[in-house]
Amino acid sequence: MDIYSFGMILWELENVQVPFEIESPESVFKLLTKNKVRPLINKSTNRSLALLIRRCWQDNSEKRPSMLKVIDSLKLAEFN
Numbered sequence: 001m002d003i004y005s006f007g008m009i010l011w012e013l014e015n016v017q018v019p020f021e022i023e024s025p026e027s028v029f030k031l032l033t034k035n036k037v038r039p040l041i042n043k044s045t046n047r048s049l050a051l052l053i054r055r056c057w058q059d060n061s062e063k064r065p066s067m068l069k070v071i072d073s074l075k076l077a078e079f080n
Contacts, residue, residue, distance in 0.1 A: 002067070003056050003061075003064040003065060003066070003067065003070065004056055004057060004061070004064065006056055006067070006070065007052070007053045007054075007055075007056025007057045008039075008056075008057075010049065010052065010053050010056070011039055011041070011053055014042075014045055014049060014053075015039075015042065019039035020039070036059060038057050041053060041054070046077070046078075048073070048076075048077035048078060049077065052065075052070065052073050052074070052077070055073075056070070
């Protein structure tokens with residue numbers, strides 16, 4: 001869950017907002033767990049960052065990167 005949450009934090013920093021902020025906590029839980037909804041990633045988001053966020057949000061936690069891989073991705077990413 002930590003890597004998934006880190007992906008959400010990256011999204012929040014990029015968008016300067018809280019995802020699903022108008023929804024109730026119960027509604028957000030259902031959207032994320034049952035419906036597998038994720039916040040939209042803007043087309044203007046840096047490609048490397050968007051890819052990293054999506055990798056952090058994988059449904060299968062075993063497919064999510066480790067924190068070391070996240071750090072490596074951030075070091076190697078070109079943020080223009």
